[in-house]
Amino acid sequence: MAQLDRSQKLEILADAAKYDASCASSGSIKRGSSKTGGIGSTTGMGICHSYAPDGRCISLLKILLTNYCMFDCHYCINRSSSGVRRAAFTVDEVVDLTLDFYKRNYIEGLFLSSGIIRSPDYTMELLVQVAKKLRIEHKFGGYIHLKTIPEADPDLLADAGLYADRLSINIELPSDAAIEEFAPEKSGPLIRKTMADLSGRITEAKVERRKSRKAPLFAPGGHSTQMIVGADASDDAAILQTSSKLYTGVGLKRVYYSAFSPIPDASKRLPLAAPPLMREHRLYQADWMLRFYGFSVSEILGGAQGGHLDLEVDPKLAWALMNRDQFPVDLNRAPREMLLRVPGLGTKGVGAILRARRFGRLRLADVERLCRSTKKMRAWIIAADWHPGRWLDGANLRSKMVRPARQMELFAA
Numbered sequence: 001m002a003q004l005d006r007s008q009k010l011e012i013l014a015d016a017a018k019y020d021a022s023c024a025s026s027g028s029i030k031r032g033s034s035k036t037g038g039i040g041s042t043t044g045m046g047i048c049h050s051y052a053p054d055g056r057c058i059s060l061l062k063i064l065l066t067n068y069c070m071f072d073c074h075y076c077i078n079r080s081s082s083g084v085r086r087a088a089f090t091v092d093e094v095v096d097l098t099l100d101f102y103k104r105n106y107i108e109g110l111f112l113s114s115g116i117i118r119s120p121d122y123t124m125e126l127l128v129q130v131a132k133k134l135r136i137e138h139k140f141g142g143y144i145h146l147k148t149i150p151e152a153d154p155d156l157l158a159d160a161g162l163y164a165d166r167l168s169i170n171i172e173l174p175s176d177a178a179i180e181e182f183a184p185e186k187s188g189p190l191i192r193k194t195m196a197d198l199s200g201r202i203t204e205a206k207v208e209r210r211k212s213r214k215a216p217l218f219a220p221g222g223h224s225t226q227m228i229v230g231a232d233a234s235d236d237a238a239i240l241q242t243s244s245k246l247y248t249g250v251g252l253k254r255v256y257y258s259a260f261s262p263i264p265d266a267s268k269r270l271p272l273a274a275p276p277l278m279r280e281h282r283l284y285q286a287d288w289m290l291r292f293y294g295f296s297v298s299e300i301l302g303g304a305q306g307g308h309l310d311l312e313v314d315p316k317l318a319w320a321l322m323n324r325d326q327f328p329v330d331l332n333r334a335p336r337e338m339l340l341r342v343p344g345l346g347t348k349g350v351g352a353i354l355r356a357r358r359f360g361r362l363r364l365a366d367v368e369r370l371c372r373s374t375k376k377m378r379a380w381i382i383a384a385d386w387h388p389g390r391w392l393d394g395a396n397l398r399s400k401m402v403r404p405a406r407q408m409e410l411f412a413a
């Protein structure tokens with residue numbers, strides 16, 4: 001095979017990394033200034049945006065160490081049986097690229113994943129070497145997110161946590177049966193065990209840090225995973241139940257959902273079309289309800305048809321429509337847990353209401369000021385000068401809430 005230069009490798013290995021949803025920049029058109037003599041480009045290979053643990057949006061160099069892989073996961077473009085063009089960076093090449101981009105202010109960190117070459121241990125060792133070189137030899141202070149390989153020796157994963165801000169292990173599919181079918185070399189129980197071990201180490205390190213500021217940091221940004229939506233027959237119920245167990249059972253910081261997109265040279269077992277993108281969006285909304293609004297999976301799925309979330313309304317509104325007896329909620333008296341269930345009211349708005357109501361009864365205009373808009377919540381709330389009357393009793397409440405926006409006819413008779 002012809003030798004590839006650094007930029008050719010970057011082109012292949014940045015493109016191969018785009019299927020990982022845990023950090024993504026998308027939605028922009030391809031635009032470059034090299035031929036026009038202007039400035040700016042949206043095609044900076046491998047640069048994506050993600051959120052740091054403190055909520056800052058940061059730009060990352062997102063690449064694979066290599067897209068060679070000895071595993072044959074059906075949903076993956078880099079699987080061993082795929083005819084994709086292959087490339088591999090050396091450890092030093094990734095280190096140099098990261099430092100080079102960092103010094104030029106293109107990035108604030110590195111997101112590094114890899115196909116599995118030779119053995120899971122060998123691959124994990126290379127990933128750790130990159131992070132270690134950056135941190136120890138080059139005193140790199142930027143963000144590092146390493147994708148870890150569950151089949152690797154636990155000691156290597158323990159090393160990874162010493163140098164990375166965040167670790168992730170992709171579970172990819174919600175059930176062990178689906179993993180067995182679509183990723184035959186992987187094991188659901190092993191993935192969950194590795195996640196649980198990581199979680200234990202993260203907790204231990206936090207306890208040690210509380211005792212002494214000199215105790216080493218261990219993956220301070222926690223660990224995350226990704227699930228592909230629509231590659232197998234799993235419904236939203238199965239996906240959310242798995243997420244919920246991962247949050248409570250193995251202390252995951254975040255589950256990312258990635259709508260399956262048909263890949264070139266795809267396995268015949270995969271569907272030919274992608275699921276509606278709205279499905280991924282609804283799962284993110286439901287996930288938010290699990291993590292921040294205090295809903296259980298069974299509440300979120302209360303009205304699900306055939307195990308799937310309603311695509312027409314967001315899941316919080318769907319729950320409210322089915323539980324109208326719990327509304328309207330008095331914004332001046334209701335506890336935080338109930339305020340969080342009001343459609344259109346987010347965690348920031350709830351915090352602002354709780355603070356403001358210590359100083360007096362809130363009127364609708366006050367809520368408008370605190371939450372920017374009360375349009376979505378008016379049917380569900382009571383304020384000092386506002387009551388929705390019999391609004392909630394209307395048989396057509398749902399259709400009023402989901403009516404699609406329509407352009408007015410300019411020349412209607």
Ligand code: SF4
Pocket residue numbers: 069070071072073076077078079080114115116183
């Ligand atoms: S192990 Fe990872 S890179 Fe290899 S085929 Fe499976 S998902 Fe793709």
